[in-house]
Amino acid sequence: MSKNFQHLVSTAVPIAIENIDTDQIIPARFLKATTRDGFGENLFRDWRFESNNEPKKDFVLNNPIYKGEILVAGKNFGCGSSREHAAWAIGDYGFKVVISSFFADIFKNNALNNFILPIQVTDEFLDKIFSAIEKDPAAKLEVDLEKQSLKITATGEEAKFDINPYKKACLINGYDDIDYLLSLRKEIETYEAGREFNF
Amino acid sequence: MGKTLFDKIWDSHVVVSKPGFPDAVYINTHFIHEVTSPQAFDGLRKRGIPVFRTAKTRATADHNVPTIDQHLPIKEALSRKQVEMLTTNTAEFGVELYGLGHPYQGIVHVIGPELGITLPGMTIVCGDSHTSTHGAFGAIAFGIGTSEVEQVLATQCILQYRPKRMKIEVNGKLKKGVVSKDIILYIISKISASGATGYFVEYAGEAIRSLSMEARMTICNMSIEMGARGGLIAPDETTFEYIKGREFAPKGADWDKALGYWKTLYTDADANFDVVLTFDAADIEPMITYGTNPGMGIGVTQHIPSLDSLDEKEKPSFKKSLEYMGLEAGSELLGKKVDYVFIGSCTNSRIEDLRMVADFVKGKKKADDVVVWIVPGSKQVEAQAKKEGIDKIFEEAGFNLRQPGCSACLGMNEDKVPAGMYCISTSNRNFEGRQGPNARTFLASPLSAAAAAITGKVTDVRELV
Numbered sequence: 001m002s003k004n005f006q007h008l009v010s011t012a013v014p015i016a017i018e019n020i021d022t023d024q025i026i027p028a029r030f031l032k033a034t035t036r037d038g039f040g041e042n043l044f045r046d047w048r049f050e051s052n053n054e055p056k057k058d059f060v061l062n063n064p065i066y067k068g069e070i071l072v073a074g075k076n077f078g079c080g081s082s083r084e085h086a087a088w089a090i091g092d093y094g095f096k097v098v099i100s101s102f103f104a105d106i107f108k109n110n111a112l113n114n115f116i117l118p119i120q121v122t123d124e125f126l127d128k129i130f131s132a133i134e135k136d137p138a139a140k141l142e143v144d145l146e147k148q149s150l151k152i153t154a155t156g157e158e159a160k161f162d163i164n165p166y167k168k169a170c171l172i173n174g175y176d177d178i179d180y181l182l183s184l185r186k187e188i189e190t191y192e193a194g195r196e197f198n199f
Numbered sequence: 200m201g202k203t204l205f206d207k208i209w210d211s212h213v214v215v216s217k218p219g220f221p222d223a224v225y226i227n228t229h230f231i232h233e234v235t236s237p238q239a240f241d242g243l244r245k246r247g248i249p250v251f252r253t254a255k256t257r258a259t260a261d262h263n264v265p266t267i268d269q270h271l272p273i274k275e276a277l278s279r280k281q282v283e284m285l286t287t288n289t290a291e292f293g294v295e296l297y298g299l300g301h302p303y304q305g306i307v308h309v310i311g312p313e314l315g316i317t318l319p320g321m322t323i324v325c326g327d328s329h330t331s332t333h334g335a336f337g338a339i340a341f342g343i344g345t346s347e348v349e350q351v352l353a354t355q356c357i358l359q360y361r362p363k364r365m366k367i368e369v370n371g372k373l374k375k376g377v378v379s380k381d382i383i384l385y386i387i388s389k390i391s392a393s394g395a396t397g398y399f400v401e402y403a404g405e406a407i408r409s410l411s412m413e414a415r416m417t418i419c420n421m422s423i424e425m426g427a428r429g430g431l432i433a434p435d436e437t438t439f440e441y442i443k444g445r446e447f448a449p450k451g452a453d454w455d456k457a458l459g460y461w462k463t464l465y466t467d468a469d470a471n472f473d474v475v476l477t478f479d480a481a482d483i484e485p486m487i488t489y490g491t492n493p494g495m496g497i498g499v500t501q502h503i504p505s506l507d508s509l510d511e512k513e514k515p516s517f518k519k520s521l522e523y524m525g526l527e528a529g530s531e532l533l534g535k536k537v538d539y540v541f542i543g544s545c546t547n548s549r550i551e552d553l554r555m556v557a558d559f560v561k562g563k564k565k566a567d568d569v570v571v572w573i574v575p576g577s578k579q580v581e582a583q584a585k586k587e588g589i590d591k592i593f594e595e596a597g598f599n600l601r602q603p604g605c606s607a608c609l610g611m612n613e614d615k616v617p618a619g620m621y622c623i624s625t626s627n628r629n630f631e632g633r634q635g636p637n638a639r640t641f642l643a644s645p646l647s648a649a650a651a652a653i654t655g656k657v658t659d660v661r662e663l664v
Contacts, residue, residue: 018516019392019492023630028609032263032277034237034284046632051618074516076393079426079492080630081609082328083235084344105362105396105428106328110344123512164360165219177346178246181354184215184223188251188356191214191225197457199227199318199449 003115004174008096008143009153011068013060014133015044020073021080022107026089028081039085040092065137070097072129077118078107087114097143099150101126112167113176117143119150125159128152145171201467203364204433205399208339208464212322214356221358227321229256229351230307231294233263233285234611235326239349240288252355253293257316260285260298261306263611266574266601269299278612292352305577305603308332308545312416313579315445319434319461324351329545329627331422334431335415336438337464339399341429362428363397363473366466368404371480376661378555379414380547380625380644382406383421384486384496386478392494396426398474401466406480407432412441413551420546421627424493433465485660487532488629488642490520495629497532499647499659505529523631524639525619532657537641539622540565540652541634543574543601544608547625547645550583556649557589559664565597566655572614573598574606598652610635623651 030042048059055062071090077100078086087110090098096116101123103111111118121129132139132152140153145168151158163171170176181188202210215223231239236258243250250256263278273279282299289296297303303310308329311317319337324330328342343357350357369382387394400422407418415432422430439458442448449457484498497503506528509517521528526535542548542556553575565571573593575581581603584590593600607614608626615635616622622640625648626633629640641657650660 016515017519018513019494021492021628021630023609023628023633027632027636028262028611031234031611032281034281035241036238046636051636076396076426079392079396080328080423080628082326082330082342082344084238084326084346087344102393102396104393104426106342106344106423110346113344113346164221166221166358177358178242178350178353180220181223181350181356181358182248184354184356187215187223188225188354192355195225197320197460199321199457 005096005115005117005171006145008069009140010070011138012070012072012099012129012133012141013066013068014130015060015071015073016130018074019076019079022078022083022086023080025078025086026083031083031085036088038092039089040094043089043093069095070099070141070143071095072099072126072133075100075102075123077103079104082106084110084114087111087116091116099126099129112171115171115174117145117171119143119161121150121159121161128157201470203470203472204337204401204431204464204466205339205364208320208322209361221360223356224322224359225356226324226351227255228311228316228323230311230323230325230330231256231258231348232307232327233260233281235345236348237281237284237288238345239352240292242349243292243352246353248353250292250294250352255355256294256352258285258289258294258296259304259307259310262605262609264299264604265612266604266606266614269602275613302578305579306545306548306605308420309549309576309580312336312412313445313577315442315448318442318448318457319438319464324357328423329420331427331429332416332420332545334419334422334429335412337431337434337461339429339431342423362399365395365398365400365427365474365476366472367400367402368475368477369402369406369480370404370477371406372409373406373480373483376485376646376664377483378644378646379410379417381483381486382480383418384488384493384642385483387421387425387493388486388496389478390425390476392424392492393426394494395422398427400427400430402430402432408435411551412437413549416549417546421493424627434461485644485647487647487657488640489524489526489532490517491523491629491631493627493629493642495520496642499657500533502529502531503527532641533659535657536621537569537623537651537656538620539616540569540571540648541574541607541622541624541626542645542648543572543576543606544626545576545605546627548574548576548580550580552625552645553580553584553589554587556645557592559646559649560596560598560653561592563596563653565652569652569655571598571652572601572607574601575603577603607634609633623648623657
């Protein structure tokens with residue numbers, strides 16, 4: 001996973017299902033690895049493959065007309081388990097951006113910590129994206145993190161999105177939370193010394 | 200203006216707060232387990248840094264462990280490797296481990312409270328979304344990802360934006376046959392699986408106040424199932440009584456001092472919440488889920504919603520869900536045959552849960568074609584159950600009492616529900632494939648699950664108690 005993000009123009013893969021939980025993104029039985037690599041091959045495992053490992057023809061990731069570095073999904077994406085493996089699987093598969101009209105909190109943090117940009121748009125704009133892709137699977141989306149804007153190239157329709165300034169800087173510059181927290185060592189020790197209880 | 204309980208605890212744990220940055224929040228207790236920690240230890244190795252405060256992290260093996268023959272090496276190679284890696288990582292970095300075979304081993308959210316590690320006023324995190332369980336003690340407790348596990352190991356702090364506050368009040372008294380699991384399934388069914396996303400919830404009201412600590416844990420445990428960052432309950436005499444004398448709880452003068460502080464942990468009368476929701480306990484009947492997220496729940500005598508009661512936009516996900524479950528919109532669940540009963544998980548595997556089930560099944564036998572798994576939450580729960588003769592009651596009923604672990608809640612070990620089968624489960628998630636590929640889950644209380652074990656079908660437990 002590349003460690004910074006600024007600008008992306010890509011086609012997108014649509015999954016118009018709501019409440020996609022992290023057990024669908026990566027089922028628990030694939031959480032046994034002890035490294036961060038290789039989770040992409042089991043992304044959406046049980047939606048993507050039959051129990052005999054044959055690809056399911058009607059699932060979007062098995063349809064060659066849909067590809068790209070952007071995943072577009074229904075609202076409340078990433079609910080359920082805190083497993084960061086969900087973000088690793090999405091990143092390892094090759095997605096750099098996930099668009100939805102609502103994200104679960106822990107997933108959002110996990111995505112950002114892995115330099116995957118979660119973009120929250122309105123229900124209406126999400127519908128526009130889905131219909132643009134339905135009309136033309138080669139429809140492109142343009143993400144500009146600096147301007148916090150998402151554009152549907154074909155129609156020129158544009159939406160602004162929120163991202164907190166700290167996380168935005170982390171994504172653009174490629175630094176992570178630990179770099180920042182390690183720089184606070186003195187403040188942490190001072191805080192500890194001032195605590196009344198040792199718990 | 201006064202402060203909420205949440206804000207009192209949060210404010211006393213902020214190490215650095217800078218405009219534009221998330222707060223650096225100090226963490227008192229960090230729990231780790233075998234599944235979400237290996238990559239975090241690896242991160243420390245790559246950075247060449249130690250665990251900053253080794254005594255504040257405790258480890259156990261729970262997600263992956265078998266629930267039979269725990270004295271033998273784990274058969275499945277990947278599970279074995281993950282559990283062994285927890286042993287080598289904790290040894291290398293100097294972290295206390297309650298691994299397989301240790302008398303304290305068990306599900307991480309069961310052992311923290313029972314050992315007196317979980318205390319009021321604490322900040323607690325773990326790489327597991329059900330960390331919200333510990334909020335029952337009046338602690339800020341929430342689940343984190345592995346990158347955040349690494350942050351806490353490296354600095355004993357976590358970067359977080361302060362969530363909004365929601366109060367959920369449940370007033371009045373519960374009816375017979377209705378228990379704490381039904382309260383939380385009812386709330387989630389009313390506000391949906393994303394109804395509290397972005398909020399930290401405080402549960403209050405007579406119905407919550409009158410619950411035991413273990414019943415409160417069940418409520419807080421499932422806060423995440425409505426998207427909440429966490430959920431907490433102000434500590435009171437019930438809390439203090441539960442903690443007193445436990446292994447790692449403060450003792451003597453330390454206890455008195457801690458108690459003085461804990462008694463200040465409540466929401467001030469003039470504090471503001473962003474949202475307040477109120478429910479009446481008398482409206483709650485035994486609950487059961489019919490779909491593939493925990494918000495898809497109904498009272499056991501009610502019907503699954505019909506298609507015309509839904510928004511056009513909700514229909515595709517709803518249909519997909521019912522298709523997976525093999526159920527018809529508008530139909531009822533009462534009398535539906537079940538194949539498996541799972542009583543366990545960090546939601547409902549504590550001694551009170553087992554006692555509740557044992558009281559109900561004493562002298563009864565399970566239905567012939569139902570498989571019943573009872574998985575205690577910890578070695579201590581298991582030992583206590585045996586001491587009280589609960590194991591004998593289960594044996595006579597034809598239930599299979601297994602060894603502690605997360606088990607069929609998520610089927611990471613061998614405890615999987617076979618494809619197409621229906622399992623009534625006291626766990627917390629009914630997601631597709633959660634209990635095994637194509638397994639179908641009905642979430643319910645231990646009492647409702649026990650009733651189904653006896654009758655072999657979805658049953659209104661009120662008719663049997």
